[in-house]
Amino acid sequence: MDLASSIATYGADMSGLICGFRFMPGEPGQPVKGEDVLAALQGGQHDKAQDGAFYWLHFNLAHAASASWMRAHLDLPDSFFEMLVEGSHSTRIEQVDGALYAVVNDVMFDFELTPSQIATLWSYTHERLLVTARMKPLRSVDRLRGDVRNGETFRSPADLLIHLLRDQADLMVEIVRRTSVDVDRAEDQFLASRRLGSRHDLAAMRRILVRLQRMLAPEPGAVFRLLARPPRWLQSADMQDLRETTEEFTLVLGDMAGLVERIKLLQEEMGARLEEQNNRTLFTLTLVTVLALPINIVAGFFGMNVGGIPLAENHHGFWLMVALVAGFTVLLGWWVFRLRRPMDR
DSSP states (O other), X not given: OOHHHHHHHTTSOTTSEEEEEEEOTTSBOEEOOXXXXXXXXXXXXXXXXXXXOEXXXXXXXXXXXXHHHHHHHSOOOHHHHHHHHHTOOOOEEEEETTEEEEEEEEEBTTOOSOGGGEEEEEEEEOSSEEEEEESSOBHHHHHHHHHHXXXXXXXXXXXXXXXXXXXXXXXXXXXXXXXXXXXXXXXXXXXXXXXOTXXXXXXXXXXXHXXXXXXXXXXXXXXXXXXXXXXXXXXXXXXXXXXXXXXXXXXXXXXXXXXXXXXXXXXXXXXXXXXXXXXXXXXXXXXXXXXXXXXXXXXXXXTOOOSOOTTSSOTTHHHXXXXXXXXXXXXXXXXXXXXXXXXXX
16 A cells, blocks of 8 residues: 555544454454455354354544445444444434444543533444444553453453443543542642632533533433343343443533532632732722822812912911811821721722
């Protein structure tokens, strides 16, 4: 393959296949190519009865040939390709014609707490085949692929899908923990009366958590609906693992909601302190303006270049005007502070 072809495939082969594995129950997965999977699947019931093998194929939808190759060579229903064309990002898992359709929202591999770095994975799961497809790299899929290459065993394609959902939940736990540490640091700085320089960081954290919560919240309900009416080929062990994973995911969403509320309260406290500081600054400016008012008025009157200025011939006129201005200034200052006390209460 030349350089231009290698760049065009984006880490996949010419069919858009990023990776493929053949599994035996209780044995590590073995890497395979798309042609090997086609030959095995077209072998029909003989291969199934002989070894009970199943396959995982992971495609890159950014590759122009991936969708057409899947449509031409894999016996996938049209509803799966319609889901890919629609680009639905609503998290769900449901049963359609005896197969499991799943839309998994996850963070990209180089996640840095920015809303634009959330990616979607579409999957098709049946008795002998798991097909996953994505536009951008996801961390949970990369973890699953790493576990497969490290020799972890799986009993069915549903077990692979459950492992993917579990990795997604673990990643959400990491995000919540990391964000919680950042919120603790911002809260400590706030209580220590330091500068409020973390308000923008808190806003970014809250924005990404709210978006993740909104995109992932439908997942537990969809899984519980699936468990109420599972496909016939879904094993009881897979159903139990799926139920446990969903319960763990529900707890993660609860922690995420609590963290969002905590960030919201901290933002409100920061806003209240900032408003208080602004009020103090405004009061100081008002006080200076009021105290300077008598001086400015007297200076304006005595600065007029006209006759009849009072105390012009008096040797003590200057000190009399100083006393008069000082008296008015003290009186105005007392009046302003008296008005300030009910506001402070």
